Amino acid sequence: MSGDVTCDVAVVGAGDSGRRCALYCAEAGLDVCLIDENSHGTPDRRAWLRLDQSGTPDAAALRRAGGRTLFSHTVWTALAMDELPTGGEGFWLSAMHAGRDTAIKARAVVDATGMGVRVVPFEGWTLPGVFDFDDAFGFGEALPDGPIVVAGAGLAIYAAAAHLVRAGAPLTAVIDLESDGVWRARRGALRAVPDALRMAIRWLRTIRGAGVEVVPGARVRAARGEGALEAVVVESVDAEARALGEPERSIAAGSLLVSHGFMPGGNLAALLGASRRYDERFGAPILNVDERGRTSVDGLFAVGGAARGHSVDAGDAALCAAAVAADFGVSVDEATVEAAMRDRDCHAPAVAALRDAERLRTPLISVIPATTTICAYEGVTRADVDAAVDQGAGDVSQLKHFTRLGMGPCRGRQCGEIAAHLMAQKLGKPRSAMGLLTPRPPLRAVTLGDLVGEFSYADIPIPAPAPL
Amino acid sequence: MTQSHIHDLGVVGAGIHGATVALFAARGGMDVALLDRGAVCREASGVNAGTLTMQMTRVALIPYALAGHRMWATTREWLGHDVGVVTCDGLSLAYTEAEEELLATRAALRREAGAPIAMVTPAEAQEIEPGLGEGVRAAAHCTVDGYAAAYLTGRAYRVALAEAGVAIREYMPVSAVEREDDGFVIRAATGAIRCRRLVLAGGVWLEPMLGWLGVKLPIKTLVNQLAATQRVRPVMRTVIGIASGLLSLKQFPHGSVVIGGGWQGLGGRTKPREGFALLPDRLVGNVRLAVQAIPALREAKLTRAWAGLEAETADAMPAVGPVPGVPGAFVCGSVHSGYTSGPYIAKLLADRLLGREPALPLFPIDRLLPEAGRDMAAA
Incomplete structure (x- = not known):
């Protein structure tokens, strides 16, 4: 391990919440490291989605407050020091940087790793030309081929559509699971966050101004094409995404961008032993945290999307930083904490409304066709999942063994959740009875070459031979 | 006891060892219940590297491993299902x-x-x-040499066990085993199961399992x-x-x-x-x-x-055979690099239960028990 780093607090994930939390901790006098896999931190990756960018502190502000940044550092595994035979306090994070493994030792860790996008599979969703939002916006400036259709649920689909229009992309339609009426009914709740509401209205104006068709109360039933996407088949649905049986229509498309909402992350904290539960509101596992972001493990915290499953800053970064500081015996300005509390209370209805738009509609899962792929990497179909359940797979771990579902790079974070619902539906049990996949390293795929570096055989600390 | 049904054999632990004993005992005509706190072959038997090799096998176990290798290479024939074996x-x-x-x-x-x-x-x-x-x-x-896809073990065994008529009781953690006149009562949170004979096949959990019978075997x-x-x-x-x-x-x-x-x-x-x-x-x-x-x-x-x-175990050799001082109770497990030889060694124990002479010797645990442990069991 080269270039060891030691600090009081390691904040992993330099999105909005991570930056705020790191800054507040630094201002409280703690030695903070803000770590992110991207070279400038994360905000640019989902910048198009941010409702309010005005307040996000930049790295310079953190450095002025005495904090450090470790960007281009990919945390791939982590360990609680008290697990070691030698004992110890705090945490050990292994981060890959420029092809070298760096050990970061921190007395406290804040998981600010955000959220993951959810796509509920439908016929043809693995065709070239169909992307989830992270695929579509994660890499560089290249725009998807036109004509483009954006589909799914939540305000994010409008954010994505507006972003595409501004970038000059040939967007033709936005397909929203929610009806117009539902969004109108939510307007009151969204007023609690005026900046966000203004931003949302601006997105809508941008989309409409470009002559893009918005189709509310509808879902993409199928993506069709010979070898690549050519058209999407759209049908009308009710509030729970059940088909209304009205005639479907076909829209020509070169690219389809899909998001059925975002799922809370928190994989770093889970790997460090923080407890989780399945939560109906998110349709996904979520960390058990208290109102200030404390997990079930001492010294381990979570903030933002990783902890709360939404990215609207509701003061929780400040509350989390106050909790971290309290552990170090440092007090934080009470006025800041009170303001954060007020912020959160005031934002709560808006947060609930935005989450509700992104809720998991389980009927979408019920109607997945038998031949449709669930785990794209391992090529596991719904029929394979059903067959495994018939042969006795009773939880998601067993399903993974029976089918390899979830053994790919997503580690089952996406497909595992869909499969868990399929199993639960088939067995007539709640999703929570299907268990959670065991968190395991690596948090991010790392090449073996980077992992091992340059070495000589004599340097390998080979344990004593096995008995003969 | 309100439940009157008494199985011929109760097996606690549904890894390779327990599942194989249960499978061959049932095929031999016994009425078998197989219990596990989790799912079939979900612990060591399902997460090991799947290596089927002689070169990591203890010398004394080579004959068993060679026979085990032949079994793995022919799972379709005796298990009926594929475990992704490549030789x-x-x-x-x-x-x-x-x-x-x-x-x-x-x-x-x-x-x-x-x-x-x-x-x-x-x-x-x-x-x-x-x-x-x-x-x-x-x-x-x-x-x-060769390898299996260890994660497929549970699927293959589960189908075979069901076909053989084994009562598979997954997600049923056992809290205790009690001896009664003509056999054993296996206590689980969700009920009790009675059996005339008992096989403990709990891998690393053999130590607490044998503790139910008053036998102290460090694992x-x-x-x-x-x-x-x-x-x-x-x-x-x-x-x-x-x-x-x-x-x-x-x-x-x-x-x-x-x-x-x-x-x-x-x-x-x-x-x-x-x-x-x-x-x-x-x-x-x-x-x-x-x-x-x-x-x-x-x-x-x-x-x-x-x-x-x-x-x-203390001598890194298997624990496979009768439990001293507890008639009708057997132990099966703790085989070093045991995935390769596991099915064969467990089949030998099934032969013994069915009244046949095992083709190779078992590994009785008497050698591993302190005098006090044996006295306790006998008491």
């Missing part, structure tokens, strides 16, 4: 003078015990495995770290190990490479699976051995790492 050449490598000596000694002893192992030169090893990198001083070549728990890569182009065609046994390496037909060898992580039988932790520096050490052997692996991406438990 191929195996190489054990030496990179230092000390390893060369160790390899020569170990290979000779294993060869004497019946394993078809021959020492080969680095050039010959290169021909057997074109993916080998530099630095090999000597190699031991075994023509009986050491190994926490073996494993790692797998994303799919890569074919980079190797053999099973590769090193003289000390601290590496097992193979590429599955779908392209994923699995790296094992028993580097120790953190955890144990008292911890839930999610409480296990992998030590990054040991993971790196294990992967360095893999990259030393097959340099093309540098391009591969690590996609999963995990840990599985392995049981070890």
